[in-house]
Amino acid sequence: MKKIEVVSGLTLLLLILVGALGILQMHTHPIIPIEPFESAEGIPWRLLVALYVFFVVSTTGLCIIASLGEVFGFTKLEPIVKEGLLMALVTILVGLMTIGLEIEQVMRGYFALIGHVNTTSVMFWMIMFYVLYVIFLVVEMWFYFYDDLIKQREEGGLRGLVARILTIPKASDTKDFAKVIGFVTVFTAIVAHSNLGALFGVNYLPFWHGPLLPVYFILSAIVSGAALTVIGVYITDYIRGVKIEGERYEAIQMLRVILGFAIVVTIFFTAWKFVIKAYPNSTLLSRESVIPFMNGEFAFNFWIMEVLVGLFIPLILLAAPQTGRKAEGVFAASLLTVIGIFFLRIDLVMGGLVLKLITGMTFPSPVYHPFEIMATVGFFALTIFLYYVGYKLLPMEVRE
C-alpha cells in the first residue's frame, strides 16, 4: 500500500477512536456538568438523531440515483452505479449504527426488531423497512458485482479470497436479477424513507405536523443522493489519479441536471413552507415555531448554512456554464449542498423541538455537546473508512 494510504488510514482510525470515546462518555456521563450544556438534558433528540437522519436520507438518495442508472434505464448514469451502491450500503450501515448507539439502552436495541413490536408506531415500521432495505441492497450488490467478482477470482491476496467466497463459477443472468432486486430495493428505500418523514409528521409540533414531511424527505433524498454521488465519484477518481472524462463526465453532467432541478424544487418547498407558517392567519404556535429560524437562535443555521451555502450558492455554481461544465464545479456545488443539508437536518430535528415543553424546559439555541461532536466526527470517519475498504475489496473499477 502506498504511504499516503497508510497515513490517511491511520488518521481515519484515530478519528473513529475519538468517536468511540465520545459515545462511551455520552452513555456514562448522563448529567452533563458543563455549564451551557445542562439544558441539553431536556432535549430528547439532538445532534446524533440529526446525524442519523442525514445518513438515512443519504442512503435513500444514493439508492435512488443508482437505481436510475441500473433499473430505470438512464444509461448515462450507468458508469457511477457501482460507487453509488457501495456508498448506499456504507451509509445505511453507519446510520443504523448511529441510531443504535444514540438510544439510551444500547444493549436493548434489538428489541425494536425481535419480539417487542408496536404496529402503530411509525418508528417501528421505519426500522423494519430499513432492515429489509439492507437485506435487499446486499443481495442486489452481490448479484450486480457477480460477473466482475468471477473475474476477480483469479487475483491473489484478500481481493481474490473475497471473490472466491462470494461466487460459484457457473451463474447466469445475474445482472438482470440484480436489476429486479434493484427495483425492490429502491421501492423499499422510498417506503422506509417516507416512514421516517411520517415519524416527524405525526407529531403535534407545528414545525413538523402534517403530510408535507414525507414528501419533502424524498425530495431531500434526491438532492443529497445526487450530491453525494458526485462527491464520491470525484474523490474516487481524484485519488486514483484519473481525470474525469468520457462516460464518467457525462454521468456527472446528468447528475448536475438532476441536482440543479432538485435544488430548485427544494427552494420552492422551503420558501412556501416558511411563508405559510409565518403568515398571520396561521395558528399562534405555527408562527412561534418559525421565529427561531427567521431571526432567533437558529437564524445562522438557517439563513447562512441551509439557504445560502446549501441552496443558493450550489444552484449558481451548477447553473453557470463556467463552473457547471467542469467536474470541479459540480463537485464544489455538491460539497456545499451536503454541508447545507447537514445543517438542514439539525434545523429540522432540533429546531422543531424548540417549542417542546418538557416541564418548562424550552431551549432557544442549538446545543452541540462536545461528546456528540466527537461521535459525529467518528461516524463520518467510519463512513469514509468503510467506503475505502469496500472499494479495495470489491471489483469497482470499470474494465477499459
Add this chain to the structure above:
Amino acid sequence: MNRRDFLKLIAGFLPAVALVRGQSAVDSEKSYVMVVDVNKCIGCGNCVVACKTENDVPMDFKLSRTWIEGYSIKEKIPIEESDIRKEVLSTSKNPFLDKSWIETTKGRKTFYVPKLCNHCANAPCVNVCPVYARFYTKDGVVLVDKDTCIGCKYCIVACPYGATFLHPEQKVTDKCTFCYHRIKKGLKPACVLACPTGARVFGDISDENSEVSKLVKENRVAVLKPEEGTFPRVLYIGLDSYVVE
C-alpha cells in the same frame, strides 16, 4: 395461541383498526381520573417532594413526574409575552420562595396549576413507542414497561403535555403512573396524599358515588389541549385560557 392473540392477528391486518388504537372501554372495570382544582393550589410543592420520594426520582434532578406551573398574568387584549410570567416547580427547592417571583406577581392575577401525566385514553406515547413499552391497563392507567424501554425518546417528543422524561439513573423513560402500586391496594397516590389544601382528588369516575364523580357533576371542568384528541384523564376545575398546554 389463545383467542385474544388470534383476534389480534386478524385485527392487525385491518389498517383502520391498527391506526386508531385507543383504549377499549369494553372490558374495563374501573376508570381512574384525577380532578385538580386550580383555585385550591397554593404552589407549595409538597406533591413534587412526595412523588419523588415515593417513586425513586432523584430530588436534585430538574425534572419530575408531576410539577407545578405558576402563572402571573397582567390581563390585556391582545396580550404580549411580557405580560405572562410562567415559572415551573419540579424540584424540592421551592422557587416560589425567591424574591423575583414575589416581585413579579405583586398585584397581578396569579394562580398555580399542578400538572402530571394525563393518562390519555388515546395516548400519543402509547401510539409511537416502537417496542410497545407503554401500554394501557384495564383501568385506564398508562404504564411504562421499564424492562422493555430502549430509550429512543420518541414518547418524550410525542407527548403534547411534556409529562414524560428520561430518568437520569435508570436510563429509561419515566412518567407518572398514578401510583399504580398504591391505588391497587386502596391507598391514594402520593401527590394526592401530600396536598395540604385538597386540590388533587383521585378516584373512579365510573362509580357514581365517588368524590370525583360528584366534583365533575357540580363544576365546570376542562382538560389540557382538547384539540389534540388525546382524551386525558386529568380534569381541571378553574383552568384559565392562558394555560395553553
Add this chain to the structure above:
Amino acid sequence: MVEVKRKTMVLGLGFAALVYLVLFFYVFGFAPMITSSSQSKWVEIELSKEPKFSDTEICKECHYQLYIGMKNHSTVNCEACHGSGVEHTIKRSSDTIVVDKTRDACLKCHLDVEGRDVIETVNETHHAGVYCVVCHDPHR
C-alpha cells in the same frame, strides 16, 4: 424498467415477496405474543413495589392526642410535613421521621405570595429570624 427475462423477473419479485411475507407474519402473528407477556410481567413488578407513604389512620393509632387536637391542619396529611412514615411505623424512633421546625417549612405554604387565597398567609417580615413554632402550635 430495463428489459429482463420473465423468469428472472418472477424469481426476483418472488424473492422480494417472500421476504415481505415473512416480515408481516412475524410482525402481526408472532411478536404480539411476546409484548403481551412482557407487559403483564411488568404490571406484576409495578404492583409489587412497596409504598413509602402510609395513611393518616396509622399515625392516629399511636399519636391519638395530637390527632384529635388538630383543627386548622386537620385536612393536611401528617406525612405532607413529616415525610415518609413507613420506616417510623416499624422502628418507632424519633430519627426515622422528619421534624422540620424551621421557618421555611411553614412559609412553604404560608408565605404571602399572590395566588394563595384559600389559606391564611403571612409576610416574611413577621418576627423575622424567630421560628414559627415558638408561638404557633402546628398540631392545633
